[in-house]
Amino acid sequence: AQSxxxxxxxxxxxxxxxxxxxxxxxxxxxxxxxxxxxxxxxxLQLLLKYFSxxxxxxxxxxxxxxxxxSQSSFNLRKPSVHWSDAAEYFxxxxxxxxxxxxxxxxxxxxxxxx
Amino acid sequence: xxxxIQNPRYQVTQFGKPVTLSCSxxxxxxxxxxxxxxxxxAPKLLFHYYDKDFNNEADTPDNFQSRRPNTSFCFLDIRSPxxxxxxxxxxxxxAGGTDTQYFGPGTRLTVL
Numbered sequence: 013a014q015s016x017x018x019x020x021x022x023x024x025x026x027x028x029x030x031x032x033x034x035x036x037x038x039x040x041x042x043x044x045x046x047x048x049x050x051x052x053x054x055x056l057q058l059l060l061k062y063f064s065x066x067x068x069x070x071x072x073x074x075x076x077x078x079x080x081x082s083q084s085s086f087n088l089r090k091p092s093v094h095w096s097d098a099a100e101y102f103x104x105x106x107x108x109x110x111x112x113x114x115x116x117x118x119x120x121x122x123x124x125x126x
Numbered sequence: 127x128x129x130x131i132q133n134p135r136y137q138v139t140q141f142g143k144p145v146t147l148s149c150s151x152x153x154x155x156x157x158x159x160x161x162x163x164x165x166x167x168a169p170k171l172l173f174h175y176y177d178k179d180f181n182n183e184a185d186t187p188d189n190f191q192s193r194r195p196n197t198s199f200c201f202l203d204i205r206s207p208x209x210x211x212x213x214x215x216x217x218x219x220x221a222g223g224t225d226t227q228y229f230g231p232g233t234r235l236t237v238l
Contacts, residue, residue: 044225055132055216056169056229063225102168112157112220114227116168 014039016105018117025093026125033088033120035103045086046104046114047077056102062086073097098124129153130230132217138236139207147202147233149217158200159227160192161216169216175200176222204235212237 017036025031037043044063048056060071067079077088086103100121106114130151139145149158156177161169173182175194189211191203204211214234218227 046226048229053232053234055130055231056218058226058228061226106225112225112227113171113174114169116170118168119166 014105014115016103016115016117018101018103018120020120021118022121022123024123024125027095028092031088031090031093031097031122033101033103033122035086035088035117036084037086037103037105038084039105039115043105045077045079046106047071047075047086047088048102048104048116049073050100050102050119052099059088059101093122093124095124095126098122130217130219130228132215132230132233134233135231136234136236138238139204140238141209142206145204145207145235147204147215147217147235149200149202149230150198151217151219151228151230152198153219153221153228154197155219155228156197156222157220158194159218159220160190160200160202161218163214163216163232165213172202207235207237209237211235 015038019034046061047059050056059075060069062069062079070076075090079086100119102119103117104114133148159174160172163169172186189205193201214232216232217230220227
């Protein structure tokens with residue numbers, strides 16, 4: 013079965029501290045992996061994506077993610093968190109088949125302490 | 127700027143009263159999606175159009191319908207909204223053959 017698991021429902025970090033949000037996936041074919049961010053009451057904004065090639069991908073707002081096939085993981089990282097990063101983060105997996113359907117994880121809510 | 131637009135941003139309807147949500151995109155994408163996102167949950171795909179071909183997810187209730195009169199516009203019709211249909215409804219689009227979906231800001235539906 014195709015699925016995405018984000019083990020952490022809620023994470024709190026101090027401003028300036030580093031951040032890692034976990035994502036594990038189960039997907040039968042070669043996965044296309046995404047991280048989206050959602051501010052309260054807003055739609056989803058794409059942070060970064062992985063299709064192939066270099067397993068460390070850079071995204072917007074200083075975020076990066078590393079694809080580890082052996083661990084079926086695609087964790088999101090940021091070296092120094094800003095207060096404006098407080099939001100909900102969704103990991104998603106999809107493919108070129110099935111109309112490009114995305115399967116989302118449950119999301120991780122990030123709070124940032126001053 | 128090219129984008130995905132959803133109207134209205136907030137919609138209030140009464141139990142059982144039909145409601146239509148609107149989505150348009152200026153990206154000239156041929157694939158459009160409707161997702162339902164309930165509070166504190168992941169977005170869940172309801173259906174999508176690939177050009178004019180409609181693709182319904184197996185577990186999408188019959189209460190939900192969609193129309194795509196042209197490339198730019200896509201509508202979500204809820205025939206008889208129940209309290210359980212209160213959610214954020216997200217529209218997205220992408221170009222066929224590519225892999226990145228672009229999302230609109232969503233419509234928050236309240237059912238009284």
